[in-house]
Amino acid sequence: MSSSLAAIPSAGEEAGSGASGLLVGMEQIGKIYPNGTVAVQNVNLRVGEGEFLCFVGPSGCGKSTIFNMIAGLTGHTSGRLSVLGTTPKEARKMNEIAFVFQEHTLLPWSKLIDNVTMPLTLRGVPKKERIREGERVLELVGLKDYLKVLPRQLSGGMKMRVSIARALISRPKLLLMDEPFGALDEITRQSLQDELLNIWRQDRKMTVLFITHNVFEAAFLSTRVVVMTPRPGKIADILEIPTPFPRSDDYRSSPEFGRHVHAVSETLKH
Amino acid sequence: MEKLVASVNVLPEQESGASPSVPAAASVPDGRMGRKNASSSGSLSRKIVSLAVPPLVVFVLFVALWEIVIRMSGVQPYLFPKPSDIVTAASENWHNLLVSVRTTIAEAVLGFALSVVLGVAFAVLLALSKTVERSVYPYAIILQTIPIVAVAPIIVIWFGAGMNAIVIIAFLIAFFPILSNTLIGLNSTEMNMKNLFYLYNATKWQTIWRLRIPAALPYILAGMKISCSLSVVGAIVGEYIAGIGGLQGGLGYAITVASTRLQTAYLFACGLTAAVMGIVFFLLINALSNRLLRSWHDSAINS
Numbered sequence: 001m002s003s004s005l006a007a008i009p010s011a012g013e014e015a016g017s018g019a020s021g022l023l024v025g026m027e028q029i030g031k032i033y034p035n036g037t038v039a040v041q042n043v044n045l046r047v048g049e050g051e052f053l054c055f056v057g058p059s060g061c062g063k064s065t066i067f068n069m070i071a072g073l074t075g076h077t078s079g080r081l082s083v084l085g086t087t088p089k090e091a092r093k094m095n096e097i098a099f100v101f102q103e104h105t106l107l108p109w110s111k112l113i114d115n116v117t118m119p120l121t122l123r124g125v126p127k128k129e130r131i132r133e134g135e136r137v138l139e140l141v142g143l144k145d146y147l148k149v150l151p152r153q154l155s156g157g158m159k160m161r162v163s164i165a166r167a168l169i170s171r172p173k174l175l176l177m178d179e180p181f182g183a184l185d186e187i188t189r190q191s192l193q194d195e196l197l198n199i200w201r202q203d204r205k206m207t208v209l210f211i212t213h214n215v216f217e218a219a220f221l222s223t224r225v226v227v228m229t230p231r232p233g234k235i236a237d238i239l240e241i242p243t244p245f246p247r248s249d250d251y252r253s254s255p256e257f258g259r260h261v262h263a264v265s266e267t268l269k270h
Numbered sequence: 271m272e273k274l275v276a277s278v279n280v281l282p283e284q285e286s287g288a289s290p291s292v293p294a295a296a297s298v299p300d301g302r303m304g305r306k307n308a309s310s311s312g313s314l315s316r317k318i319v320s321l322a323v324p325p326l327v328v329f330v331l332f333v334a335l336w337e338i339v340i341r342m343s344g345v346q347p348y349l350f351p352k353p354s355d356i357v358t359a360a361s362e363n364w365h366n367l368l369v370s371v372r373t374t375i376a377e378a379v380l381g382f383a384l385s386v387v388l389g390v391a392f393a394v395l396l397a398l399s400k401t402v403e404r405s406v407y408p409y410a411i412i413l414q415t416i417p418i419v420a421v422a423p424i425i426v427i428w429f430g431a432g433m434n435a436i437v438i439i440a441f442l443i444a445f446f447p448i449l450s451n452t453l454i455g456l457n458s459t460e461m462n463m464k465n466l467f468y469l470y471n472a473t474k475w476q477t478i479w480r481l482r483i484p485a486a487l488p489y490i491l492a493g494m495k496i497s498c499s500l501s502v503v504g505a506i507v508g509e510y511i512a513g514i515g516g517l518q519g520g521l522g523y524a525i526t527v528a529s530t531r532l533q534t535a536y537l538f539a540c541g542l543t544a545a546v547m548g549i550v551f552f553l554l555i556n557a558l559s560n561r562l563l564r565s566w567h568d569s570a571i572n573s
Contacts, residue, residue: 072469092471122476
């Protein structure tokens with residue numbers, strides 16, 4: 001675990017953004033369920049501004065638990081956790097965090113524009129501004145011609161695009177994605193990966209935390225990969241993926257990519 | 271010519287399907303559209319015919335058999351009327367029948383409307399707090415198990431015979447299916463959706479209004495489908511007990527009067543009218559349900 005602390009980020013980026021650039025800080029975080037199950041243990045992690053962090057590991061390694069703790073859906077039982085410089089509950093109220101789940105979680109009775117603007121509606125943003133922002137994010141994911149369409153008329157990949165658009169509408173500082181592409185076919189998955197990276201690169205200040213089972217996905221997307229092992233869930237290692245962006249299909253077939261995938265897989269086996 | 275088309279087409283099996291429509295499409299596209307519409311509406315009417323004819327045949331056979339058997343056996347109409355007796359009785363008393371139907375419709379609709387409004391409102395109250403649900407819902411169930419006929423006289427004592435008491439009895443019978451269905455609907459909102467609303471800092475009220483009630487709509491409408499027929503039953507039962515005569519008596523009142531006077535044929539006419547009323551009421555609610563859910567809920571999409 002001290003090795004995981006040492007593996008913290010590219011010093012260059014950290015130094016520039018300073019202490020305020022710390023978005024998520026976890027110190028010796030542990031979570032024990034009331035029935036005695038240890039969900040996560042001794043997790044140390046510091047996430048800075050503009051990072052793209054993938055969490056990889058088998059089921060039951062505590063990836064989702066860490067996410068739920070950051071989102072404030074569940075508490076931790078030991079250690080210190082700060083999100084956006086405050087507690088997870090307070091951080092959520094700042095409207096700077098957005099979420100994407102594996103299921104698209106769109107309201108089936110609402111048109112896309114209403115689905116996408118839902119976070120703003122809940123905050124009481126005036127309609128005119130809502131529509132403007134809704135059109136902006138739907139254009140961002142290539143669905144601006146589908147404003148008035150209901151979710152059921154879309155394919156799985158398009159629904160996921162809408163779900164991402166909804167997350168982006170409040171221009172979040174922190175985007176939490178829990179296996180968003182897990183249910184998609186490989187081709188759709190790759191094109192969504194490309195789009196997600198493009199969107200993330202346009203907004204250098206957005207930090208993405210991304211859960212996946214898929215080692216290839218992690219090696220393609222991340223600036224750093226957090227490899228986790230189960231029973232009890234803890235961080236095995238944090239690997240840097242220094243390959244510069246933009247990353248294209250050439251990167252997918254490069255020996256460098258292969259090496260990263262190999263390194264992540266090897267760490268997983270330990 | 272055929273050979274040529276086949277060689278141009280990559281898929282040979284398209285050949286037979288495509289070649290007849292090619293000349294039509296090329297020469298007059300409008301004509302082709304018209305033909306397509308005509309054939310689709312033709313298949314629709316054919317579908318209606320195929321759906322309606324078998325039950326109609328059964329109906330006609332049944333009525334004919336009834337008429338013939340009673341006519342042959344010589345049973346008196348006051349014991350068992352023939353279909354022709356029922357039609358005669360209905361047409362002779364059509365004015366009274368109309369008044370009765372109107373009264374019963376008013377009572378049933380009022381009772382039903384009350385049950386929808388209060389049923390949904392009460393379910394929302396129960397869904398807002400688990401504590402309230404746990405402490406109050408058992409009594410709602412117990413209330414449901416008390417036979418309405420047993421409490422009806424109390425209602426008459428409190429509200430007096432007539433419209434008020436009858437509407438309340440219709441309401442009491444129709445209330446519970448709406449309450450329990452709505453409550454199940456409100457409680458079966460997807461966990462992920464609820465989490466999402468929570469994470470986006472939705473208030474309890476916003477979650478109810480924007481998520482849980484719309485998500486419960488299929489359940490609410492299912493409850494309404496059960497309750498609408500029940501409210502007709504409730505209105506007629508109410509009229510048995512609390513019906514008042516004069517010119518305003520409903521179907522239930524007319525039935526009690528007809529039975530004491532041994533006007534069996536008219537009694538049948540009233541009973542059948544009540545049945546038709548229940549069916550029409552159900553079909554209306556069913557149509558409303560399909561209309562509201564058609565665009566997004568699986569239950570209504572293919573119907």
